[in-house]
Amino acid sequence: MIQIEKLRKVYRGRGREVTAVDGVDLTVVEGEVFGVLGRSGAGKSTLLRCVNLLERPDEGRVVVGGRDLPALRGGELRRARQGIGMIHQHFGLLGSRTVAGNVAFPLEVMGVPRAERAGRVAELLDLVGLTEHARAHPAQISGGQKQRVGIARALAGRPKVLLSDEATSALDPETTASILELLRDLNRRLGLTILLITHEMDVVKRICDSAAVMREGRFTESGPVPELLARPGSELARGLFPLPPAEPREGTTLVEVTFTGGATDEPFVSALARKYALDVNILGGAVETVGGERVGRLQLELPGDPRTNAAQLAFLRESGLAVQVRNAEQADDLVQEDPR
Numbered sequence: 001m002i003q004i005e006k007l008r009k010v011y012r013g014r015g016r017e018v019t020a021v022d023g024v025d026l027t028v029v030e031g032e033v034f035g036v037l038g039r040s041g042a043g044k045s046t047l048l049r050c051v052n053l054l055e056r057p058d059e060g061r062v063v064v065g066g067r068d069l070p071a072l073r074g075g076e077l078r079r080a081r082q083g084i085g086m087i088h089q090h091f092g093l094l095g096s097r098t099v100a101g102n103v104a105f106p107l108e109v110m111g112v113p114r115a116e117r118a119g120r121v122a123e124l125l126d127l128v129g130l131t132e133h134a135r136a137h138p139a140q141i142s143g144g145q146k147q148r149v150g151i152a153r154a155l156a157g158r159p160k161v162l163l164s165d166e167a168t169s170a171l172d173p174e175t176t177a178s179i180l181e182l183l184r185d186l187n188r189r190l191g192l193t194i195l196l197i198t199h200e201m202d203v204v205k206r207i208c209d210s211a212a213v214m215r216e217g218r219f220t221e222s223g224p225v226p227e228l229l230a231r232p233g234s235e236l237a238r239g240l241f242p243l244p245p246a247e248p249r250e251g252t253t254l255v256e257v258t259f260t261g262g263a264t265d266e267p268f269v270s271a272l273a274r275k276y277a278l279d280v281n282i283l284g285g286a287v288e289t290v291g292g293e294r295v296g297r298l299q300l301e302l303p304g305d306p307r308t309n310a311a312q313l314a315f316l317r318e319s320g321l322a323v324q325v326r327n328a329e330q331a332d333d334l335v336q337e338d339p340r
């Protein structure tokens, strides 16, 4: 649905150049929620704005719904853009218009006849649960309600794609949860493809099917969330499941185990302990529901150095777990890092 290849965007001015996006490849599959996570200045907004050509990329391809956007001009580009809705952190509502008036605005711009407009506005307000507030002005409603207006307005042109620029960053946790739930619901009900940018791990955890971590204009990791979580060394996994700092003790093996989906149902720690008559020490761990799947990380200490635990580590891997040995350097070739 969204295919970006080798995207580059450089800002130039006052003798200074900033490469905001530096060769990003991104594929967002139709019907999925894709999150780009990164700190301030990583280039997330620029990337998002290149998807609907609010910024023109210097290099690279941006294909949305089969159309190469930078190649389009005039009316063709305008029509292609109507298929891409966008919501913003600060909502961007017109203070002088009512809630209904704000939602009607893009319909007016699109030239939808007045008679049709009222019905469509009512439909959109119903979709976001704001029917009762149709006559209120933005100053009279809460932040969460304002974002609902923003979402209704973004959906006016029946877009197939919704871009979300830190849509929940200005909201409290409870309101954030309700807006994320609404986005998930719209994604499922309308088959809406959502590309969102955020600096909040929690957003990725709650609604993203796939995600990328962006730093200094580049993706450092990218893929389906359960896959990223199971990847040893994943920044996303570390962020979602922070484990206490632990130093390997002499004569022990310190292992971090990540499990997703079905593997969670197996009592693998007790199975390991029983099979090898081991005293397994659990140093830390977290289990969460991500994308509807139970996933988690555990930090385990096994007696004996990694070399003597080759069979035990193989047992964990064969149980479908991603296994990372923290003191792997003590092991020789017998103990391979999980290649995933």
Ligand SMILES: Nc1ncnc2c1ncn2[C@@H]1O[C@H](COP(=O)(O)OP(=O)(O)OP(=O)(O)O)[C@@H](O)[C@H]1O
Residues within 6 Å of the ligand: 011, 012, 018, 019, 020, 038, 039, 040, 041, 042, 043, 044, 045, 046, 047
């Ligand atoms: N219009 C602009 N002109 C010049 N430089 C810009 C412009 N917009 C962004 N930049 C620079 O490009 C880099 C990436 O900015 P961008 O806003 O895309 O990052 P971000 O990850 O979205 O961060 P934030 O969440 O703070 O907006 C930053 O160094 C920023 O200063």
